[in-house]
Amino acid sequence: MKIGEVAAATGTTAKTLRFYERAGLLPPPRRTSAGYRQYSPDIVARMDFIRRSQAAGFSLAQIRTILDIRDSGDAPCRHVQGLLDERLEALDRQLTELAALRGTVAHLRAQARTIEPDTCDPATVCRYL
Incomplete structure (x- = not known):
């Protein structure tokens, strides 16, 4: 598949x-004699994995590590489990922070x-903040 075909797919x-x-998420494709990139059909599944991983909040570096583990012939399941644990902890912290922020904003709005x-007082700009 040429790069435009992969992009469309x-x-x-x-x-x-x-x-x-360049970031190491995709293996270098074969090149045609004219220098065009020629991707194998499995690149579509790899791109789907990258997209799903990003949707879960993983960084490109984390995704590259998962792909490196898979590309070395090992199953990345344990590594992914650890990343998911870390992600859940981070989300829980964010939710707690957002709940506190919401409380602050609700209090200000009530005032x-x-x-x-x-x-x-013009010097305070706005007393509600």
Whole structure:
């Protein structure tokens, strides 16, 4: 498959494919005698894996490590399990932080229910913040 065909089949761009190749996420493709990239059909499944991994919040470095493990012939399941544990912990921390932020914003909004522009001190910009 040529790069344009892969891009169309995966819903991405040729620029992204070249970037992933430079980043080590995609193996260097064979080249035609004219220098065009010639990808094997399994590149579509690999791109799908990259997209799913990004949707789970994994960084490109983490995805590259998973692919390196698979490419070496080993199953990356244990490594992925550890990454998923870390991701869940990070999401739980973010949710806690967001809940606290929501509480702060709700409190500020409650204070700002009654707008009294005549009593505002210009030096404070806005007393509700």
